[in-house]
Amino acid sequence: MVEFLTQIINGLSQGSIFALVALGYSMVYGITQLINFAHGDIIMVGAYATYVMLILAGTPLWAAILAAVLFCAIVGVVIEQVAYQRLLNKNAPRISLLITAIGVSMLLQNLFQIIFKSDAKSVSNVLPSFPIPVGPLEISSVTLITIATSVVIMVLLQLLVKKTRIGKAMRATSEDAGAAKLMGISSRNTIAFTFAVGSGLAAVGAVLYVGAYPSITPYMGSLLGLKAFVAAVLGGIGSIPGAMIGGLLIGLAESLTKAAGWSQITDAVVFGILILVLLLKPTGLLGRNVKEKV
Amino acid sequence: MKKRILAALMAVLMLGAFSGCSESGGSGDAGSSDTIRIGGLAPLTGDASSYGVAVNNGIQMAVEDINAAGGIDGKQIDYIYYDEKGDATEAVNAYNKLVQNDQVVAIIGDVTTKPTLAVAQQSQQDNIPIITASATAAEVTLTGPNIFRACFTDPFQGQLMASYASEKLGASTVAVLYDMADDYSSGIAKAFVEKAAELGMTVVAEEKYQDGDVDFKSQLTNIKGQNPDVLFLPVYYEDLRLISAQANEVGVTATLCGADGWDSVLTDNFDSSVLNGGVFCSQYSTESTDERVQNFISTYKEKYEIDPNMFAVLAYDATYMMATAIDNADSTDSQAIIDAMAALEYDGLTGHMTFDADRNPQKSAVIVSIQDNAYKFVENYNPEQ
Known part of the structure; x- marks a missing residue:
């Protein structure tokens, strides 16, 4: 029983990282209907930014987090301005946006490979690590920090979208970009803001990721991004609580599959979930069923 | 118009490519004698x-x-x-x-x-x-x-480390965790498991993971439940850093063992205390006096x-x-x-060597342990056949 509970905790800690990444996917998709496949690579950018600040510049952790968040937000906005904006303005077909996103992803991976070489960079002990006894279990402090941070961020994000002016603008743009424009909302600024927030979140995800898995490579974002994408679809892409639930479920599915001794089919399980969701409930668990506009 | 120019360009390019082939296929310029x-x-x-x-x-x-x-x-x-x-x-x-x-x-x-x-x-x-x-x-x-x-070769290292675990570490129960998508990792693991059984050790857990995985806590939790003497990790150093840190986090107390993929695991900013006491076989030692x-x-x-x-x-x-x-x-x-x-x-x-009949090198293995963020030469080890 203790072992089973430990496996659940393992799953939740992994899942909360998926959830943070999935939040970024969902936000951007909600506003622009663009699946930003470069989002996973923003995590990688955030991880390297943390590495540069923490190790190379020797700053304290809070400064490293702040710098990583700012840097990723800027990178996110630059990517949006350079790669996506024209396509979005011209109402380019979605497939063009998708291909551009994959291109940006490759660009980032190869760029960082040139800058930092391809060998993994180690950053041990980013977050304070000690076991915390909870009943019969021993939970690592890193695990608790990861889970707690992602819950807090989800709540903050929900407040941002539901309670603030810019949040209102985001919802309006998401509902009907044309009508929002007529109401005096700058869709351009709103989209840029969404990218900045999404990418900043990715940086937080990156710090937690590095805390849990202290190894950074230029390719670390690709599989993580794909799994987070599955999480976003499972939760209902566009929905913030959905991304959270999807992330946790995917983390649990992975962890329990491995615990059952079926490690060889972990990825098959995760992507099998994607196929099942698309077949049975394409809007995901919490997704809204919106009629396709023609 | 544009299309025509493009087509013409393509044609010229293709011609160039073909003529390129025939040129090098013919006499070639590799014959330069110096x-x-x-x-x-x-x-x-x-x-x-x-x-x-x-x-x-x-x-x-x-x-x-x-x-x-x-x-x-x-x-x-x-x-x-x-x-x-x-x-x-x-x-x-x-x-x-x-x-x-x-x-x-x-x-x-x-x-x-x-x-x-x-x-x-x-x-x-x-x-x-x-x-x-x-x-x-x-x-x-x-x-x-x-x-x-x-x-x-992979089988050689797996057998060698099974013998070492039994003979020198006195292990009676062993567990393995390996990357099943990787021929190197699974090849060594397979040979290790076979040899371990042959030497009378019990293989209490045989866990696998997939290429690109970063979370091994589920498998390590299973391994911890079996409490083996030795945990054999035939993996490359980049995975090893993650696995050893998580093994420590989960509370695995077994002696960690591995093969030459462990070499260069120590690096800046890697907290290697989680690997203290771990041993692996290598092909050379950085402490060599050569x-x-x-x-x-x-x-x-x-x-x-x-x-x-x-x-x-x-x-x-x-x-x-x-x-x-x-x-x-x-x-x-x-x-x-x-x-x-x-x-x-x-x-x-990497030492004195000759080739055997299958064109594999014959040389002795170096056993290296990790202590206080450094590789320590343990011994040259040749298992009794």
């Missing part, structure tokens, strides 16, 4: 690039050293290499380019098992002498009599601003072996080089 062309294949970009770059660096250093010392029989080595991106198809294409366009006399490569196997099969029709510095799967050299290797080893390490560091790993060392040796064989053969004829290679006796950075 150089010897040796080809290289390595993944310089992509997932496996950290190995490929190290191998390529090692080869280039060896070629420079050989050329500086007068080359092979006074002929300078001309090293031509292609990036195969870790892909078997790309590797075969690059191989064809090396053999047909560049007309190399021998090849050093490939780096990882899958592309090496593909190249080995393709090379059967040309009988080009090939030595791989680092492809460890047993099948590689069994493909044909022209394929040699400079490193240990002057050439120390020279190699310092020159490499100076040149590439990074510590050499085992891939670089093996590549350096592989290049010297091939050069020595060409020198001994006194000819660039493929069969002559292959014969000279088979009869080669060589003292390299």
Whole structure:
């Protein structure tokens, strides 16, 4: 029983990282209907930014987090301005946006490979690590920090979208970009803001990721991004609580599959979930069923 | 209009490409008598690039050293290499380019098992002498009599470490965790498990993970439940850093053991206390008193601003072996080089070695332990057969 509970905790800690990444996917998709496949690579950018600040510049952790968040937000906005904006303005077909996103992803991976070489960079002990006894279990402090941070961020994000002016603008743009424009909302600024927030979140995800898995490579974002994408679809892409639930479920599915001794089919399980969701409930668990506009 | 220009351009390009083929297919320009062309294949970009770059660096250093010392029989080595991106198809294409366009006399490569196997099969029709510095799967050299290797095979390391765990660590229960998508990792694990059973140890857990996984806590939690004496981790160093940290976090108390993939696990900012007491078998020791080893390490560091790993060392040796064989053969004829290679006796950075009937190197293994963020030489170990 203790072992089973430990496996659940393992799953939740992994899942909360998926959830943070999935939040970024969902936000951007909600506003622009663009699946930003470069989002996973923003995590990688955030991880390297943390590495540069923490190790190379020797700053304290809070400064490293702040710098990583700012840097990723800027990178996110630059990517949006350079790669996506024209396509979005011209109402380019979605497939063009998708291909551009994959291109940006490759660009980032190869760029960082040139800058930092391809060998993994180690950053041990980013977050304070000690076991915390909870009943019969021993939970690592890193695990608790990861889970707690992602819950807090989800709540903050929900407040941002539901309670603030810019949040209102985001919802309006998401509902009907044309009508929002007529109401005096700058869709351009709103989209840029969404990218900045999404990418900043990715940086937080990156710090937690590095805390849990202290190894950074230029390719670390690709599989993580794909799994987070599955999480976003499972939760209902566009929905913030959905991304959270999807992330946790995917983390649990992975962890329990491995615990059952079926490690060889972990990825098959995760992507099998994607196929099942698309077949049975394409809007995901919490997704809204919106009629396709023609 | 634009389309027509494009079509015309394409036509010109294609013509160029075809004429290019016929040119090099014909006489070729490799016959220049003052150089010897040796080809290289390595993944310089992509997932496996950290190995490929190290191998390529090692080869280039060896070629420079050989050329500086007068080359092979006074002929300078001309090293031509292609990036195969870790892909078997790309590797075969690059191989064809090396053999047909560049007309190399021998090849050093490939780096990882899958592309090496593909190249080995393709090379059967040309009988080009090939030595791989680092492809460890047993099948590689069994493909044909022209394929040699400079490193240990997977089964050898697995059996060696099972014997070591039983004989020297006194283990009676063992567990393994390995990357099942990786031939190296699963090959060693399989041999270890078989040998462990043969030696009377109980294999209490056999856990696997997939390429690219970063979370091993589920498997490690299972292993912890079985409380083995030894946890055998035949994995590469980048995975090992994550696994050892998580093993510590989960509370695994077993002695960690591994194979030569552990080499270069220690690095800046990696908290290696989680690996204290871990042992692995290696092909050379950085603590070696051999002057050439120390020279190699310092020159490499100076040149590439990074510590050499085992891939670089093996590549350096592989290049010297091939050069020595060409020198001994006194000819660039493929069969002559292959014969000279088979009869080669060589003292390299990784020790004194000869080739066995399957063209695998015969040399003793070095057991290394990790203590206080440093590699400690334990012993030269040859298991009792």
